[in-house]
Amino acid sequence: MSANLPFIDLASQRDRIRPQIDTAIARVVDHGAFIMGPEVGRFEEELSAFAGAKHTVSCSNGTDALTLVLMAWEIGPGDAVFCPSFTFAATAEVVAFLGATPVFVDIHADTFNMDPASLRTAIDEVKATGELRPRAVIAVDLFGQMADYAAVRALCDEHRLSLISDAAQGFGATLDGQRANVFADAVTTSFFPAKPLGCYGDGGAIQTQDDDLAATLRSLRVHGAGTDRYDNVRIGMTGRLDTIQAAVLIEKLAIFEDEIAARGRIAERYNALLADVADVPVLAGGAVSTWAQYTLKLPVGARPAFQSALGKAGVPTAIYYPKPLHRQTAYQAFPVAGNGLPASDGVADQVISLPMHPYLSEADQDRIVAAAREALDADALAAAS
Numbered sequence: 001m002s003a004n005l006p007f008i009d010l011a012s013q014r015d016r017i018r019p020q021i022d023t024a025i026a027r028v029v030d031h032g033a034f035i036m037g038p039e040v041g042r043f044e045e046e047l048s049a050f051a052g053a054k055h056t057v058s059c060s061n062g063t064d065a066l067t068l069v070l071m072a073w074e075i076g077p078g079d080a081v082f083c084p085s086f087t088f089a090a091t092a093e094v095v096a097f098l099g100a101t102p103v104f105v106d107i108h109a110d111t112f113n114m115d116p117a118s119l120r121t122a123i124d125e126v127k128a129t130g131e132l133r134p135r136a137v138i139a140v141d142l143f144g145q146m147a148d149y150a151a152v153r154a155l156c157d158e159h160r161l162s163l164i165s166d167a168a169q170g171f172g173a174t175l176d177g178q179r180a181n182v183f184a185d186a187v188t189t190s191f192f193p194a195k196p197l198g199c200y201g202d203g204g205a206i207q208t209q210d211d212d213l214a215a216t217l218r219s220l221r222v223h224g225a226g227t228d229r230y231d232n233v234r235i236g237m238t239g240r241l242d243t244i245q246a247a248v249l250i251e252k253l254a255i256f257e258d259e260i261a262a263r264g265r266i267a268e269r270y271n272a273l274l275a276d277v278a279d280v281p282v283l284a285g286g287a288v289s290t291w292a293q294y295t296l297k298l299p300v301g302a303r304p305a306f307q308s309a310l311g312k313a314g315v316p317t318a319i320y321y322p323k324p325l326h327r328q329t330a331y332q333a334f335p336v337a338g339n340g341l342p343a344s345d346g347v348a349d350q351v352i353s354l355p356m357h358p359y360l361s362e363a364d365q366d367r368i369v370a371a372a373r374e375a376l377d378a379d380a381l382a383a384a385s
């Protein structure tokens with residue numbers, strides 16, 4: 001029996017760029033500017049160039065990236081922020097953290113991304129109730145695929161709402177060749193090590209075309225600093241990206257396009273080898289995903305046996321997400337669109353993610369596919385008997 005496979009293999013990437021990383025970290029240790037050193041500004045420029053964004057404001061993590069934007073817009077008690085429930089907790093957590101109200105919106109069961117029809121329902125309901133001021137939408141590029149920004153933006157324009165793209169999983173993705181910053185007022189991302197573009201610790205960034213927003217964000221990430229160093233002009237936070245992480249990210253960004261392409265090839269191969277036995281992920285036409293996760297949908301009830309069969313074959317799997325946020329203890333009192341979120345509830349019982357990273361060899365892909373096919377066949381047999 002061969003060894004267990006990793007779910008995400010960060011070691012292969014490290015080995016590929018080891019000399020560059022070692023040199024970059026040593027350079028920071030030598031110059032000693034650990035906070036806001038020269039690599040931070042250089043990385044921000046390179047990330048702006050990568051995405052065609054006017055401004056990049058790097059920061060401490062992907063959660064603070066969201067928080068900083070909401071703070072810049074002075075969102076707080078009495079404000080409604082619309083977001084999906086089928087996402088990582090941070091998307092809604094930041095809203096509640098600032099005293100505002102997350103209003104949960106359903107997703108499309110095929111793309112796992114925000115359903116504009118459900119968003120429209122949620123906005124109408126908040127307006128009809130009259131208790132909260134609708135302020136902003138946070139759309140999530142779940143598993144690496146961009147949300148339906150054309151439709152979401154149109155609703156935001158119609159109702160004068162600001163739009164954040166939570167691109168922690170989908171930074172680097174495109175839709176018809178366009179990036180999220182074409183549609184969103186702010187794009188936020190995370191450099192948590194397991195994200196498609198990760199660093200060696202915590203990190204994050206915000207991109208925007210808006211000069212005033214960028215200036216406010218730069219102030220907020222250092223305690224609300226003004227032009228006079230000893231006159232803070234607003235309440236902010238310690239939200240900077242470490243220089244060492246910026247130095248690491250410069251080296252990782254250099255190979256990022258190549259890695260996105262590799263992820264795309266692996267996802268296509270998985271699709272080709274699994275489509276006849278499982279519900280494989282669906283991309284909207286014109287979408288390039290960063291494949292933060294490769295997620296299958298299984299018949300309800302089939303997942304536990306599938307997961308344990310793959311585990312026995314040394315193939316790790318993960319469930320993103322077993323419980324949508326509106327079902328979780330801390331979030332269940334917040335409003336949901338319409339009469340509930342049937343698509344979010346439905347996929348939560350079906351999803352399972354297979355190993356996905358740019359360095360997955362064809363041999364390992366074949367091993368994963370064989371284990372998955374065997375588990376699904378056994379399942380089908382059990383169901384038929």
Ligand SMILES: *Cc1c(COP(=O)(O)O)cnc(C)c1O
Nearest residue numbers: 061062063088090091168190192
């Ligand atoms: C990872 C993630 C975040 C938070 O990023 P951190 O850097 O861990 O704070 C926010 N939103 C989504 C969708 C994520 O996947």
